[in-house]
Amino acid sequence: MRNFSSPVELPIFLSWMGCGPLNGTTDQVEKIVKTLNEGNVPSSDVVEVVVSPPYVFLPVVKSQLRQEFQVAAQNCWVKKGGAFTGEISAEMLVNLGVPWVILGHSERRALLGESNEFVGDKVAFALSQGLKVIACVGETLEEREAGSTMDVVAAQTKAIAEKIKDWSNVVLAYEPVWAIGTGKVATPAQAQEVHASLRDWVKINVSPEVSESTRIIYGGSVTAANCKELAAQPDVDGFLVGGASLKPEFIDIINAAAV
Numbered sequence: 001m002r003n004f005s006s007p008v009e010l011p012i013f014l015s016w017m018g019c020g021p022l023n024g025t026t027d028q029v030e031k032i033v034k035t036l037n038e039g040n041v042p043s044s045d046v047v048e049v050v051v052s053p054p055y056v057f058l059p060v061v062k063s064q065l066r067q068e069f070q071v072a073a074q075n076c077w078v079k080k081g082g083a084f085t086g087e088i089s090a091e092m093l094v095n096l097g098v099p100w101v102i103l104g105h106s107e108r109r110a111l112l113g114e115s116n117e118f119v120g121d122k123v124a125f126a127l128s129q130g131l132k133v134i135a136c137v138g139e140t141l142e143e144r145e146a147g148s149t150m151d152v153v154a155a156q157t158k159a160i161a162e163k164i165k166d167w168s169n170v171v172l173a174y175e176p177v178w179a180i181g182t183g184k185v186a187t188p189a190q191a192q193e194v195h196a197s198l199r200d201w202v203k204i205n206v207s208p209e210v211s212e213s214t215r216i217i218y219g220g221s222v223t224a225a226n227c228k229e230l231a232a233q234p235d236v237d238g239f240l241v242g243g244a245s246l247k248p249e250f251i252d253i254i255n256a257a258a259v
Contacts, residue, residue, distance in 0.1 A: 029057045030064065032246060037066045039251035044068035047254055048238075050100050050134075055088055058098055072100030072134065075108060078122045090129035101126050102240075104136040104156070106177045116159035123170070124163035132169040134240065135160055136219070137198070141178035149176075150197050157201060167210045171217060173240045174198060179220030181242060188229045188236075191218050195235035224252035231256060 041047065052072040053061045062071045073093050081089035093101060103126060104119035114122075123133050137156040139149045153174065164170070174194055179185050186194070195216045203211035218230055219240030230236055244250055 024054060024057065026057070026060065029053060029060060033061055033064045035248055035251070036069065037064070039254070041251060041254045049254060052100070052102055058096060062097065070100060071098050072102055073098055074102050074105070076101050076103070076122070076126055076131070078118065078125055080125075090126045090131055094130055098131075100132045100134060102134045102136065102173075104160075106136060106138055106175055106180060110140075110177070116156050119156070120159035120161075120163040123160050127164060127166065127169055132171075134171045134173050134217075136173045136175050136240070138175040138177050138220075144176065144178060149194060150201075153194060153198055154201050157198065158205065161202075161206055167206065167214050171215045171238075172198065172202075173217050173219050175219035175240060181221070183221055185221040185223075185226055185230075186218070188233050191230055191236055192233035195233065195237075199235055222253065224249040224256065227253045228256045 036049075036051070041049070048070070049068070050070045050072045051061055051065060052074055055073060058071060058073060065071065073088065075088070076090045076093055077084055077087040081091055090101070103122045104114065108114045109119070119135070123135050126133050137153045139152040143149060143152050157172065160170075174191070176186050176190075176194075195218070198216055199211050199214075202214060215237040216235060217238035217240055218236050219242065221243075222230065222239045222241050223244045227239065230239070239253065241250060241253060244253060
């Protein structure tokens with residue numbers, strides 16, 4: 001784990017996508033929020049925790065969650081609001097006081113056909129509206145086995161870099177698709193290799209300053225059992241937690257990140 005100039009050393013991004021945006025009830029959400037609120041966790045100047053429930057629960061979570069935890073939407077539209085039935089605009093999220101949004105998640109890329117360029121446009125627009133962005137990149141199992149991991153990740157990151165100039169509100173999330181919801185997890189060495197290569201790509205293609213200051217977090221079957229070893233890697237700056245965020249062990253993951 002690297003040290004940043006800011007007091008936040010290791011952000012933890014809690015995503016409730018493990019239960020799926022079409023699942024969950026108010027009672028279930030309130031139970032999860034209660035667990036987080038009662039958890040003994042480090043202060044926000046040590047570990048940054050961002051909770052990302054499905055859209056319909058954002059106001060509930062935001063109103064009930066302890067103040068040092070932040071909230072994120074799981075997605076937003078690529079341009080200003082208009083005749084785009086069913087979409088959620090960045091302006092709506094800002095109006096609700098939601099500071100973060102997750103963009104480019106592998107499920108949206110694979111299931112909804114979001115291209116690299118489309119994701120880049122979404123990141124740029126969200127930033128222009130004042131949102132902070134968790135931008136996801138990652139390869140499929142077939143791409144990894146073909147030896148093209150960095151080609152894929154670099155192309156995804158390049159599409160974002162071509163659309164933005166200010167990286168201060170961007171966190172990159174490396175999520176190997178083959179490790180999401182499968183129980184498989186990249187070994188610490190595999191995660192570090194991709195994170196370091198991605199940081200080098202940013203250094204060469206954007207700037208050394210952006211490379212040093214941008215947080216690159218890991219997402220892919222992160223649990224209390226494997227988080228300590230992953231967090232010990234020098235270029236792993238935090239986690240995008242899926243299924244484990246729905247369980248009490250998420251408190252253990254937060255605390256492990258502060259060690």
